[in-house]
Amino acid sequence: xxxxxxxxxxxxxxxxxxxxxxxxxxxxxxxxxxxxxxxxxxxxxxxxxxxxxxxxxxxxxxxxxxxxxxxxxxxxxxxxxxxxxxxxxxxxxxxxxxxxxxxxxxxxxxxxxxxxxxxxxxxxxxxxxxxxxxxxxxxxxxxxxxxxxxxxxxxxxxxxxxxxxxxxxxxxxxxxxxx
Numbered sequence: 013x014x015x016x017x018x019x020x021x022x023x024x025x026x027x028x029x030x031x032x033x034x035x036x037x038x039x040x041x042x043x044x045x046x047x048x049x050x051x052x053x054x055x056x057x058x059x060x061x062x063x064x065x066x067x068x069x070x071x072x073x074x075x076x077x078x079x080x081x082x083x084x085x086x087x088x089x090x091x092x093x094x095x096x097x098x099x100x101x102x103x104x105x106x107x108x109x110x111x112x113x114x115x116x117x118x119x120x121x122x123x124x125x126x127x128x129x130x131x132x133x134x135x136x137x138x139x140x141x142x143x144x145x146x147x148x149x150x151x152x153x154x155x156x157x158x159x160x161x162x163x164x165x166x167x168x169x170x171x172x173x174x175x176x177x178x179x180x181x182x183x184x185x186x187x188x189x190x191x
Contacts, residue, residue, distance in 0.1 A: 019045035027103040038109040039086070046089070048082040048156070049074055055152040062148045070145055077150060080135035081157040087125045087132075088164035133157075 019041050026033065033041075043049070053071045056063035071078065090105040110121040136154055143150055163177060 013050060015044050016047060016050045023103040032104050032112050033109055035106060035109045035113050038104065038106050039083075042086050042090075042106060043079055043082040046082055046086040048085050049078050051156065052078050052081070052153055055156070056149065059148070062146055067145055067149055071149075075144060076135055077139035077144070077153055080132040080139070081153050083132035084129055084136070084157045085160040085164075087129050088160055091122050091125055092164050092166065 022041055023045055025031070049071075053068065056067055056071060087106060090107045093105070107118065107121050107125060110116070110124060111118055114121070114124075116124075136157060140147065140150060140154065162180075
């Protein structure tokens with residue numbers, strides 16, 4: 013939680029100063045501010061014997077699988093939500109940082125972010141093939157990345173949940189398919 017609140021504070025400083033960081037500077041901070049590393053550690057709570065002190069210590073090192081999942085989350089969100097966030101007054105997104113730094117179009121920046129998402133998914137897959145810890149600990153990390161992929165695939169289904177997100181939740185939990 014210290015990392016998360018520190019990242020929020022730094023983003024607030026950037027926003028108030030109108031600072032647009034370089035892409036990698038932004039990505040380093042926003043991979044923490046997306047909350048994913050904190051959520052990963054929180055998913056271990058209540059996993060009894062599986063979530064040992066060593067597992068928490070491992071998660072606290074920000075392992076590659078956690079950072080790869082954070083990339084999926086952060087960049088997927090930035091691709092579909094950047095315009096809305098700027099309209100409501102928000103710190104610059106990784107998309108905007110990339111456009112400014114490289115002098116490219118928004119579409120070219122989206123293509124680059126999509127490439128980084130593909131690389132991150134390969135990292136997630138590799139971690140599952142050669143797990144650094146129990147697969148039981150890795151699956152919540154992968155599953156949350158999957159959820160983010162669905163929520164942010166074509167639009168911002170997290171911020172605007174009334175559309176497809178609501179329909180999916182109703183289909184899964186209110187009107188499930190009879191077996």
